[in-house]
Amino acid sequence: MISLQHxxxxxxxxxxxxxxxxxxxxxxxxxxxxxxxxxxxTLLMLIARLLTPTRGDVLxxxxxxxxxxxxxxxxxxxxxxxxxxxxxxxxxxxxxxFGRFPYSRGALTAQDxxxxxxxxxxxxxxxxxLCYIDELSGGQRQMAFLAMTIAQQTDYLLLDEPLxxxxxxxxxxxxxxxxxxxxxxxxTVILVVHDINFAANYSxxxxxxxxxxxxxxxxxxxxxxxxxxxxxFDLDFEILHSQQGFVCNYFNPSPSRELT
Amino acid sequence: MRHMATRYGLWLLVLLLAVGFLLLxxxxxxxxxxxxxxxxxxxxxxxxxxxxxxxxxxxxxxxxRILTPAIMGYEAIYLLFQALLIxxxxxxxxxxxRDGNVLLSVLLMLGYSWLIHRWLLRNGSHNVYLLLLxxxxxxxxxxxxxxxxxxxxxxxxxxxxxxxxYASFNKAQPAQVIYSGVLVAAVCFIAQRxxxxxxxxxxxxxxxxxxxxxxxxxxxxxxxxxxxxxAVSTSLVGPTAFMGVFVANIAYALAGTTRHRVTLPxxxxxxxxxFIIAQYLVEQWLNYNTSVSILINLVCGxxxxxxxxxxRGTA
Numbered sequence: 001m002i003s004l005q006h007x008x009x010x011x012x013x014x015x016x017x018x019x020x021x022x023x024x025x026x027x028x029x030x031x032x033x034x035x036x037x038x039x040x041x042t043l044l045m046l047i048a049r050l051l052t053p054t055r056g057d058v059l060x061x062x063x064x065x066x067x068x069x070x071x072x073x074x075x076x077x078x079x080x081x082x083x084x085x086x087x088x089x090x091x092x093x094x095x096x097x098f099g100r101f102p103y104s105r106g107a108l109t110a111q112d113x114x115x116x117x118x119x120x121x122x123x124x125x126x127x128x129x130l131c132y133i134d135e136l137s138g139g140q141r142q143m144a145f146l147a148m149t150i151a152q153q154t155d156y157l158l159l160d161e162p163l164x165x166x167x168x169x170x171x172x173x174x175x176x177x178x179x180x181x182x183x184x185x186x187x188t189v190i191l192v193v194h195d196i197n198f199a200a201n202y203s204x205x206x207x208x209x210x211x212x213x214x215x216x217x218x219x220x221x222x223x224x225x226x227x228x229x230x231x232x233f234d235l236d237f238e239i240l241h242s243q244q245g246f247v248c249n250y251f252n253p254s255p256s257r258e259l260t
Numbered sequence: 261m262r263h264m265a266t267r268y269g270l271w272l273l274v275l276l277l278a279v280g281f282l283l284l285x286x287x288x289x290x291x292x293x294x295x296x297x298x299x300x301x302x303x304x305x306x307x308x309x310x311x312x313x314x315x316x317x318x319x320x321x322x323x324x325r326i327l328t329p330a331i332m333g334y335e336a337i338y339l340l341f342q343a344l345l346i347x348x349x350x351x352x353x354x355x356x357x358r359d360g361n362v363l364l365s366v367l368l369m370l371g372y373s374w375l376i377h378r379w380l381l382r383n384g385s386h387n388v389y390l391l392l393l394x395x396x397x398x399x400x401x402x403x404x405x406x407x408x409x410x411x412x413x414x415x416x417x418x419x420x421x422x423x424x425x426y427a428s429f430n431k432a433q434p435a436q437v438i439y440s441g442v443l444v445a446a447v448c449f450i451a452q453r454x455x456x457x458x459x460x461x462x463x464x465x466x467x468x469x470x471x472x473x474x475x476x477x478x479x480x481x482x483x484x485x486x487x488x489x490x491a492v493s494t495s496l497v498g499p500t501a502f503m504g505v506f507v508a509n510i511a512y513a514l515a516g517t518t519r520h521r522v523t524l525p526x527x528x529x530x531x532x533x534x535f536i537i538a539q540y541l542v543e544q545w546l547n548y549n550t551s552v553s554i555l556i557n558l559v560c561g562x563x564x565x566x567x568x569x570x571x572r573g574t575a
Contacts (some may be wrong), residue, residue, distance in 0.1 A: 050466050074472025081466050088462055088518045098460060102472035106456020152471070 001026050002047055002156065002188070007056035009042055016042045017212045020056070024205070026155075029182045029189045031199035034209035035233055040192045041160050043209070047190065048079040048158050060156075074102035077156040078149040082164050092128050092136075092144045096120055099151030119151040123177055139170030146174065150181065157181065159191035163198060171195075175202040196233075200224045201245045208232050224248065266514050267522070270529045277536045285544060303432035303496055304535040306440050310493035312527030313451060314486045315504030316511065316520065320462045321482055322392060325512070328504035331392060333399030334490040335499040337372050338365055340402045342424040343409040346417045362436055366491040373487035377480060391483075426498055426553035429539055440492045447485050451524075454481070458520045498553065502560035507531045509563075534559075 002024045009017040017039045024030050032040040045051040046058055049065060058065045065073065078099070096119055100112040108116075120126060123143050133141060142162060149157055157178070163171040179202055181187045193199040199206060206223040208215040215232055216223045229237040229248065238253035239246055278301060286293045318329045341364070376394055410418060423431070451458075457478055460468050469475050493500065511527035512518065538552045 048466075048470060050469055070469065070474045071472040074470065077470075079466070079470035089512070089516065090518065094517075098463065098467075098471060101456070101460055106459065149470075 001061065002190075003059050004043070004046070005057045005059065007043075007046065007058065008054045009039070009046065009051065010054045015212055017046075017053075020212075020214055022207055022214050022217055024188065024190055024207075026188050027182065027186050028204035029178060029191070029202060030205040030207060031203040032190070032192045032207050032209060033194075033196060033199050033232070034215065038209040038215075039212040040209050044079075044158050044160050044190065044192055047156075048077065049073060050079065050081075071102060074152065074154075076154050077158060078152040078154040079158045079160075080145055080149045080162060081160045088133065090133050091130050092125055092133065092147070093120070093130065095133055095144050096125075096147045096151050099148040099153075102152060115151050115153060119147045122150060122180075123147050123173075139166045139173075142166060142170065142174065143177075146177065155188055157187055157189045157191075159189070161192050161194065163193060163195060171198065178202065196224070196229065196248045196250070200248060267526060270514070270526065270533070274529050274533045274536070277533055277540075281536050281540050284540075299432055299434050299437055300429045300539065301536070302437045302441065303429045304539060305532055306437065306444050307429075307493045307497045307500070308532035308535050309444055309448065309528045310489040310496075311500055311504050312507050312511070312531040313448065313524060314489040314493070315508040316524055316527050317451070317458065317482050318486055318504075319508055320458055320520070321479055322389075323462075323464060325509060326505055327392070328501065328508075329486050329490045330499070330501045330504070331399065332373070332376075332395035333402060334369050334373070334487065335494055335501065336399035336402040336406070337369060338491075338494045339424065339499065340406045340409075341365060341368055343406045343413075343421055346413055346421050347409050350417060362495040365495040366488075369491035369494065370487055373483065377483060424498060426551040428551055428553065429497055429535070432496055436496065440496050443488065443492055447488050450481075451485055454478070455520045455524070458482070459518075462518060462520075500553065500556070502557050503531065503534070506556075506560040506563050507534070 004020050004022050007017055007020045008015070020039075020043065032043060034040055042051065046053055047065075049070070052066070060068070060076065068076070093116070096116050097108060097112070099119065100108060100115065104112050120129060123146060125140075125143060125147055128136065128140060128144070131140075133144060136144065146159075146162070149159075159178070162174050162178075166174065175198055178189050178191070182189050182204075200220055203220055205218070206220055207217040208223055208228065210232055216228055224239070224246075226237045226239055229235070229239075229250075233250070235250045236253045238249045240249060281301060282294060282297050286297065288294075314329050319325055319327060342361075345361070376391065376398070379394075410421065413421065457473055460471050460473050461475075461478060461482070463471070465475055468478075507527050507530050508523075510530050511523045514530075515522045515526050517523070534556065535552070538555045541555065542548060542550060542552050
């Protein structure tokens with residue numbers, strides 16, 4: 001289990017996180033939600049060890065992650081950031097193969113190839129296998145990067161806004177894949193999502209952040225309520241339930257419609 | 261398959277060029293002409309390897325394809341040092357001897373590289389861009405100092421200084437070539453073992469850390485290797501600013517992949533090939549009326565312009 005204890009992060013005089021203590025339940029999908037500048041990505045980057053806390057500890061299984069060697073950490077935690085401007089001439093297969101780097105340091109074994117094949121198959125990327133990354137659409141590229149982190153075979157998957165700039169179809173594909181990783185393979189998934197409806201419908205656990213602190217956290221049905229969301233985003237919400245799930249409407253929820 | 265053919269074909273071509281360079285018009289004079297040419301050929305080989313390796317690795321770390329290590333100010337400090345020597349000791353500075361001068365230059369460039377790394381690491385950040393910016397500013401400052409010194413020295417001393425300003429294979433001495441070769445071989449041996457790490461570094465800092473690379477340590481090691489390679493090549497043949505961009509980008513284009521296992525050897529072949537052709541033209545056709553450096557900068561400058569216009573078009 002990953003937990004944060006009294007974590008502070010500051011850039012000079014600017015405090016991004018102050019006194020954050022939170023636990024991420026293992027074997028579940030946890031979404032970090034909240035307005036821009038709430039410190040969601042910073043929190044995720046602290047867990048990924050891409051940033052170091054100014055004060056406080058991030059623990060994994062009771063051990064401070066700063067004490068785990070980088071190599072070993074890469075076998076426990078995989079991170080996917082927004083795929084950057086990519087000008088490398090790599091095929092999907094080659095990119096996915098990088099996921100095996102923590103294990104084989106560049107010399108692929110037969111076992112590695114099996115894992116790579118499985119990761120590609122898991123996301124149905126076989127048709128794109130030999131395509132170059134820079135020739136793919138944004139959604140396909142994000143899938144390829146996700147396959148790489150899957151091939152890393154870690155207990156924890158951290159994703160920073162994996163749905164950014166994706167159309168609805170690809171966004172749903174990614175979220176379903178994450179759900180399956182959790183349900184079928186028992187992995188712990190922690191992600192930052194901006195779309196409250198994706199967060200509400202695909203996660204088990206929600207951590208809501210505001211102003212560099214934890215606002216609410218708990219199971220989805222406890223956190224995603226009209227009152228909580230209104231407080232969190234300063235917007236009126238109307239939550240519509242149906243058999244397939246629920247939709248948080250913040251475009252024209254009924255109270256404001258009455259006002260006009 | 262096509263790429264394989266390119267790779268081996270290129271090395272074959274370089275081999276042919278090398279043999280041609282050694283024998284053409286030599287009258288098979290094994291006592292004087294050929295040993296002299298052999299020294300130059302060895303210098304060409306070493307410089308080619310240095311330039312290709314340092315540029316490709318540097319571009320990987322910086323995540324940018326139109327930079328060379330020259331931007332870090334290695335060449336600027338070399339020129340400043342030569343100018344200072346001439347200013348302070350006059351033509352007597354030549355008494356240091358080539359070996360003494362080369363040794364001092366290499367140490368100076370390594371010290372310089374160590375200092376700016378230290379300064380940055382003390383700040384606690386591992387920002388490569390800050391390193392680049394610092395290098396760029398320092399190289400401009402040093403360039404200005406060098407120009408100022410040029411105004412203070414006599415015309416005779418100036419012409420000596422001018423000799424340091426351009427790349428040339430004619431000044432390489434056999435002893436220097438031998439110990440440069442040993443040093444470069446050692447660096448290449450270390451670099452060879454970090455090739456997979458370099459491939460991961462090319463994915464960027466975040467991805468590299470996420471894949472279990474000790475990023476600050478790896479970058480420090482690679483920058484140290486680059487410093488040695490640049491120091492060796494600059495003291496051996498002089499500044500070669502543009503060459504690296506040219507070599508690295510042709511290598512990427514021909515390799516069809518960004519794997520360092522492929523691009524590094526290819527880059528070496530290209531650099532050596534270009535140097536041999538340029539040196540041959542200067543020796544046999546232009547009768548030493550121009551320098552290798554001018555020839556190469558002309559070609560590389562044009563290529564760089566084309567590259568910038570082309571990438572701008574697609575962006």
